[in-house]
Amino acid sequence: MSVDQQSTPVEQPPTMGPLARLRPGEVLRCESDVLGEWTWFFAVEDGQPVRYHEIEDYEREDVLARHVAAIVADPDVEDTVVSQRELENVRGKADE
Secondary structure, three states, X not given: OOOOOOOOOOOOOOOOOHHHHOOOOEEEEEEEOOOOOEEEEEEEEOOEEEEEEHHHOOOEEEOOHHHHHHHXXXXXXXXXXXXXXXXXXXXXXOOO
């Protein structure tokens, strides 16, 4: 008798692209004066690339790693690795 086992894929943090630069406790802050003077953050949570955008009140949104790479590659976007604490502060969740 054979038993079919379904394996759950294990999500791995990105090993390439801009998110691979992040260490635990870090996020990628992006800003653009040309694209509307917005600020947004990219992070990896539970192996999933996510975005927190100012226009959406910094609510979490799952994104594709290639989307992150395309945004960061835009010459009008300035990206900086910052502490996750900065994201928590702008979301108002620093003391929760």
